[in-house]
Amino acid sequence: MTDHQWLELAAPYALGALDHEERIRFEAHLADCATCRAEVHACREVGGLLPYAAPAATPPGALRERVLRAARQVRPIGARRGPVLPWLAAAASIVLALLAGNAYRQERAAREQARRALAAVQDSLGERDSLIATLLSPDATTAALAATGQAPSARLFWSPTRHRVVMAVYRLPPAPAGRTYQLWAIAKGKPVSLGIFNTQPDGRLTAVMGVPPDLAFQVTAVTEEPAGGSPQPTQQPFLIGKVVGD
Amino acid sequence: MGAPATADYVLVERMARRDERALGELYDRHGGLVYSLALAIVGERADADEVVADALAQAWRTAQDFDAGRGSVGAWLTTITRTRALDLLRARGRRARALTRAAVEDSEGLAAPIAAAGDAPDREVERQDTRRLVARSLAELSEPQRRIIELAYFGGLTQTEIAAELQEPLGTVKTRMRAGLEKLRSSLLPRLSRGES
Numbered sequence A: 001m002t003d004h005q006w007l008e009l010a011a012p013y014a015l016g017a018l019d020h021e022e023r024i025r026f027e028a029h030l031a032d033c034a035t036c037r038a039e040v041h042a043c044r045e046v047g048g049l050l051p052y053a054a055p056a057a058t059p060p061g062a063l064r065e066r067v068l069r070a071a072r073q074v075r076p077i078g079a080r081r082g083p084v085l086p087w088l089a090a091a092a093s094i095v096l097a098l099l100a101g102n103a104y105r106q107e108r109a110a111r112e113q114a115r116r117a118l119a120a121v122q123d124s125l126g127e128r129d130s131l132i133a134t135l136l137s138p139d140a141t142t143a144a145l146a147a148t149g150q151a152p153s154a155r156l157f158w159s160p161t162r163h164r165v166v167m168a169v170y171r172l173p174p175a176p177a178g179r180t181y182q183l184w185a186i187a188k189g190k191p192v193s194l195g196i197f198n199t200q201p202d203g204r205l206t207a208v209m210g211v212p213p214d215l216a217f218q219v220t221a222v223t224e225e226p227a228g229g230s231p232q233p234t235q236q237p238f239l240i241g242k243v244v245g246d
Numbered sequence B: 001m002g003a004p005a006t007a008d009y010v011l012v013e014r015m016a017r018r019d020e021r022a023l024g025e026l027y028d029r030h031g032g033l034v035y036s037l038a039l040a041i042v043g044e045r046a047d048a049d050e051v052v053a054d055a056l057a058q059a060w061r062t063a064q065d066f067d068a069g070r071g072s073v074g075a076w077l078t079t080i081t082r083t084r085a086l087d088l089l090r091a092r093g094r095r096a097r098a099l100t101r102a103a104v105e106d107s108e109g110l111a112a113p114i115a116a117a118g119d120a121p122d123r124e125v126e127r128q129d130t131r132r133l134v135a136r137s138l139a140e141l142s143e144p145q146r147r148i149i150e151l152a153y154f155g156g157l158t159q160t161e162i163a164a165e166l167q168e169p170l171g172t173v174k175t176r177m178r179a180g181l182e183k184l185r186s187s188l189l190p191r192l193s194r195g196e197s
Helices: A003-007 A010-014 A020-030 A034-047 A062-073 A087-099 A103-120 A122-136 B008-016 B020-042 B045-065 B073-091 B121-139 B143-153 B159-166 B170-187
Strands: A141-147 A153-159 A164-170 A179-187 A190-197 A205-210 A219-226 A239-244
Touching: A003 A034, A010 A034, A010 B170, A020 A034, A020 A190, A034 B170, A062 B020, A062 B045, A153 A239, A164 A190, A190 A205, A190 A219, B008 B020, B008 B045, B008 B073, B020 B045, B020 B073, B020 B121, B045 B073, B121 B143, B121 B170, B143 B159, B143 B170, B159 B170
Parallel strands: none
Antiparallel strands: A141 A153, A141 A239, A153 A164, A164 A205, A179 A190, A179 A219, A219 A239
16 A cells, blocks of 8 residues: 555544455554554544534433432442552562563574674565564663463564664554553553554564664563553453563 | 643543543533444444443443543543443444435435534533534535545445445445545644644
8 A cells, every 4th residue: 555545544534434454454564554554643633523513402401310329339440549550569679570571682682683684684674674684773672571371472673863663562462453562661660552553364464563763662562452552551460571682 | 712621631640540520520521522432333222321431431441541642531431431421332233323224315414404402502612613513514525425434434434335235336325434534634634733733
């Protein structure tokens, strides 16, 4: 697809009107295209005003009490005070586990391997320039994201100077219909979204995502979210990793 | 426009600390809008009640995850409400009101009626302004453009489903949806918070 064709998908995407396959392809593209991300953001803002087009209706008086009653029956998720997410504690313990042992040496070997492999296919990946550039930049750091169970794993390459991460995911089945995966950077204990992604049917994906220029983070995590992603994680992460520098 | 005593996001912060009065106040501010939205999608008052109760319970449950930097409280609530309303229809195997409504009998579209909701006076004035602007902006679209955007937003249909529903070529639906949203964007510019960030 040309840039122009991608951009044309922003409006239907923001309205939730793309078909499943198309949505998945566009989300993979969004991971790598700030122009389209900005366009989606703008279209979502327009969509955000559409509720005002609904004919004004007055809710029944009893609804207020019903809402309050329903809330009383709801068990709140996680901490009772403040915005600290419960899974940060889990993240911290896994970080310690990763730091133990010879994780560092393994990281470096794995990265060398990835560098060589990627350098070999560099020519055929013209469109993935920024991916390669991020992987090969001298300041690249990596994080291995491990699952609590077994199957999926991911490796993250982060270049602070290029404000980019490259994410390579293995053995992760595509998110179910209406859902997406979302990558988070944990900065000062607060999750910041780096973007949404989905894997190919074979469970793999390599994607480039932008990182806000001033964002410094030590931990990354992946959650499954409703299509389009969430402003904040709504679920426990199933992949968590600590960033390891040279 | 006078500043409200308490900002919306402060109410949400209080909700995260399980302050029920904050939830009540949030309902008083946004209940009219989310109820109207729910009713526009599900079409039945009893179902709209259920959607609103569910949506606000979800907001109550997830208040601690709300991030004011990512959008307004109103946008957060309407997004939750729309998703809940479309879920309810799907669960019951029913079609959205935007689909069952005969286009001929109501050619003005969903935006036509502008009635007073029972919100607080200051907000009500602002809300009426927004309603009028959105209604006017939608009215400036061609009828097919408006219908397609309504079917997507209020009907939860994909472009392919809209093409089948209207018996139009998919390419035509795509073009009209894009052109319609683009036109809406330019006429709604005064109400869009941030620019092209």
